[in-house]
Amino acid sequence: MSLKDQITEDMKTAMRAKDTARLGTVRLLLSACKQREIDERVTLTDADVVAIVDKLIKQRKDSITQFTAAARMDLADKESAELVVLEAYLPKRLSADEVDAAVRAIVTELGATGPGDMGKVMGAVKQRLAGNADMGLVSAAVKRALTQ
Incomplete structure (x- = not known):
């Protein structure tokens, strides 16, 4: 099963479980994948999906830094929750x-x-x-x- 198929299955599972926070993050990831497929007219490989996940994680980390500096812990916590969901789709990192x-x-x-x-x-x-x-x-x- 490809990584994109796994993400789609996770979206269905989150829908059934009524896990709105996880569902929103997974939908965001699928949307980013679909957008890239449409823009570049390609079918994404697992490496392409990992690159998209990396980009979204970097955005979340930047947002957390900005929200923390602005003392907006509610938004920083939301971004942190999304970060945890996205990191689950990355392969094991090297030390x-x-x-x-x-x-x-x-x-x-x-x-x-x-x-x-x-x-x-x-x-x-x-x-x-x-x-x-x-x-x-x-x-x-x-x-x-x-x-x-």
């Missing part, structure tokens, strides 16, 4: 040590030597670790690897 090891291997493989090679290394890292690692953590690991 910081695993990310560092993968980045060092890619830097060695590409022969990157300094900060000027950051774009080349990030491009290769994104292809290999997409959906499996937090890109903020990956970026920091690449900077460390290139400055040593």
Whole structure:
């Protein structure tokens, strides 16, 4: 079963259980998937769906930061609940040590030597670790690897 099919099944389950909070988040995710399919005229793969989930998670984290700064805890709590639902659709994330090891291997493989090679290394890292690692953590690991 593809990830998109799983999300559709989760929506049906949330409807039957009358879980409105979860249902709203799952519908939002399905809507984002459908919008991308229509815009690009493609059928989404699991990797594409994971990329959409990553984008929505990043938006939720940014919103939580803004709402917390504005002392709007009611909205921050709502975003946090959506964040928990969205994170369930991500594959298991790599640990910081695993990310560092993968980045060092890619830097060695590409022969990157300094900060000027950051774009080349990030491009290769994104292809290999997409959906499996937090890109903020990956970026920091690449900077460390290139400055040593």
